[in-house]
Amino acid sequence: MSWKLFTLLVQAAGATALFSAVAVAAGIVLGLLVSGAVLSHAKPLSAAARLYVSFFRGVPLLVQLLLVYHLLPVLGLNVSSATAAIIALTLCTAAYQAENLRGAFLSVPRGLIEAAEMVGMTPWQRFVRIEAPIALRLAIPALLNEAVAILHASALISVVGVIELTKTARDLAASTLEPLPLYATAGLIYLVMNTVLVQGGRFAERRYKVRAA
Amino acid sequence: MNFDFNLVAGYLPAIGWAALTTIGLWIVALAASIVIGLAIAVARLHGGLLVEAALRLVVEAIRGTPFLIQLFLLYFGGPFVGLTMERLPAGLLALSVFGGCYMSEVFRTGIRAVPRGHIEAAECVGLDRWQILRRILLPEMMVLVLPAGTNIAVGLIKETAVLSVIGVPELTAVISGIGSETYAFVEALTLLSLCYWALVEICARLGRLAEQRLSLYRFAA
Numbered sequence: 001m002s003w004k005l006f007t008l009l010v011q012a013a014g015a016t017a018l019f020s021a022v023a024v025a026a027g028i029v030l031g032l033l034v035s036g037a038v039l040s041h042a043k044p045l046s047a048a049a050r051l052y053v054s055f056f057r058g059v060p061l062l063v064q065l066l067l068v069y070h071l072l073p074v075l076g077l078n079v080s081s082a083t084a085a086i087i088a089l090t091l092c093t094a095a096y097q098a099e100n101l102r103g104a105f106l107s108v109p110r111g112l113i114e115a116a117e118m119v120g121m122t123p124w125q126r127f128v129r130i131e132a133p134i135a136l137r138l139a140i141p142a143l144l145n146e147a148v149a150i151l152h153a154s155a156l157i158s159v160v161g162v163i164e165l166t167k168t169a170r171d172l173a174a175s176t177l178e179p180l181p182l183y184a185t186a187g188l189i190y191l192v193m194n195t196v197l198v199q200g201g202r203f204a205e206r207r208y209k210v211r212a213a
Numbered sequence: 214m215n216f217d218f219n220l221v222a223g224y225l226p227a228i229g230w231a232a233l234t235t236i237g238l239w240i241v242a243l244a245a246s247i248v249i250g251l252a253i254a255v256a257r258l259h260g261g262l263l264v265e266a267a268l269r270l271v272v273e274a275i276r277g278t279p280f281l282i283q284l285f286l287l288y289f290g291g292p293f294v295g296l297t298m299e300r301l302p303a304g305l306l307a308l309s310v311f312g313g314c315y316m317s318e319v320f321r322t323g324i325r326a327v328p329r330g331h332i333e334a335a336e337c338v339g340l341d342r343w344q345i346l347r348r349i350l351l352p353e354m355m356v357l358v359l360p361a362g363t364n365i366a367v368g369l370i371k372e373t374a375v376l377s378v379i380g381v382p383e384l385t386a387v388i389s390g391i392g393s394e395t396y397a398f399v400e401a402l403t404l405l406s407l408c409y410w411a412l413v414e415i416c417a418r419l420g421r422l423a424e425q426r427l428s429l430y431r432f433a434a
Contacts, residue, residue: 058413059406060374066389067406070398155279159378166281173289180290187278187286194277 001181005172009182012168013189019082019164020151023089027150028143030090031097032132038102049098056095061153064088069160085157093150100142104135137208144201151193165189217400224391231387232408238305238373238383239412243366245309250316255346257317258324268317275314280375283307288379304376312369319365323358324350356427363420370412384408 037049056064068088072079079087108131116126136143158167169186173179253272257265275283287296288303298306327350335345377386384405392401 054414055406055410058410060371060385060409062374062377063385063402063405063409066385067399067402070392070402074399152279155281156375158281166279166285169282170285173285179285180293183282183286183290187274187282190279190282191274191277 001176001178001185005176005182006185008172009165009168009185009189012163012165013193015163016151016154016165016190017193019086019089019157019162020147020154022086023093023154024143024147024150026086026090027093027097027146030094031101034094034098035101035105038098039105053095053098056092057099061088061092062156062159064092065156065160081160082157082162085160085162089150089154089157092153093146096146096149097139097143100139100146101135103142104139105131107138108134134210137210140201140205140208144198144205147201148194148197151197152190155190217397227387227391228384228404228408231382231384234381234387235370235373235383236412238308238376238381239370242305242308242312242373243369245305246312246316246365246369247362249309249313250320251351253313253317254320254324257321272314272317275311276318280307280311280372281378283311284375284379300376300379300381304379304381308369308372308376311372312365315365315368316362319358319361320354322361323354326357327353352430356430359420359424359427363417363424366420367413367416370416371409374409 034049034052037045038053040046040049065085065088068091069081069084072084072087112130112134113126116130121129154164155166158164158170161167165186169182173182176182253268257268260268284304284307287307288298288300291298291303331349331353332345335349340348373383374385376383377389380386388401388405388408389398392398395401
């Protein structure tokens with residue numbers, strides 16, 4: 001395999017990293033909202049949010065991807081396949097992150113919330129200043145696992161023709177007739193990104209550890 | 214938009230077969246994953262430093278890369294090293310090794326969590342190594358790993374969908390094929406989602422049921 005092919009793969013890995021990062025970041029925001037809805041005292045809201053989590057965790061990402069890809073144009077939204085892929089990845093990861101964040105919110109120490117009530121914080125202040133920062137820190141290990149899962153899952157968006165690492169490896173393998181080195185190299189690049197992510201996450205975990213919870 | 218399930222209704226027998234294929238693939242891959250996972254876990258714990266290092270490399274490589282890449286590497290790259298396989302066996306092999314590596318991690322923690330005293334007690338009453346493994350270590354570990362094992366089993370159902378990419382005739386391949394034939398993509402894919410959702414829910418519930426029943430055998434550590 002030539003140097004030229006390798007640089008093409010590395011460039012494509014940039015796209016993979018970008019797609020994954022955007023989906024994870026958007027997924028955290030959506031996941032926060034969904035976990036709030038699951039924990040809400042309004043029954044219909046909570047039931048709807050639970051249905052959302054159950055559906056997106058119960059259906060393979062590949063199927064969600066195909067569904068979003070074909071559903072959006074029918075609904076009159078003509079978006080590129082890359083946008084459809086990011087939407088599907090985000091919807092999926094939000095369901096998993098909502099589940100992680102729900103657990104984290106439930107383990108925010110009760111005393112801290114009561115103290116915040118005592119000093120007269122409004123529910124919104126309490127959420128923004130006390131609950132959300134602590135829950136997010138508690139959820140770092142789980143969010144990290146989810147980020148790794150999305151990095152791997154982003155390989156599936158090659159199926160709807162989005163250009164990223166797997167799609168590039170596939171195209172190059174078809175044109176050079178050398179699938180073995182190309183897929184092996186693509187795998188190694190994923191492994192490197194995976195390791196960087198895990199090590200970075202461990203660092204964040206240590207740095208933002210919740211002390212004396 | 215028109216939403217008309219009648220468009221796909223005519224294909225129900227084909228969809229039924231595809232669902233059976235998916236379930237069959239899942240059961241075989243799950244059984245193989247458990248065997249492979251157990252073998253890797255026991256070999257890593259008792260096989261010496263060299264075996265441990267080599268297996269660790271394999272497990273980390275499989276757990277660190279997307280399944281799709283592994284599948285492509287085996288199916289398209291395999292023939293270049295004399296490993297030519299049909300779609301179905303290639304898909305099954307890839308899925309089993311993938312599942313086995315994840316299972317091995319669960320089993321490893323499970324085996325290490327079996328209290329040392331139970332094994333010493335078994336040694337004292339004169340059980341040999343094989344008996345200890347079969348009667349003490351594995352049964353106690355099974356109870357411990359059930360929740361995590363169920364998660365992986367559920368994950369494997371969803372992973373079977375990826376096999377459609379190399380053309381294994383399972384649910385995803387067949388139903389999206391019907392979608393392209395009838396142009397009823399949304400109907401077909403909705404049906405497909407419901408099929409997987411039902412499968413996953415059933416499997417997760419069975420897992421919880423087994424957990425409840427086996428919790429009778431839980432022991433104080």
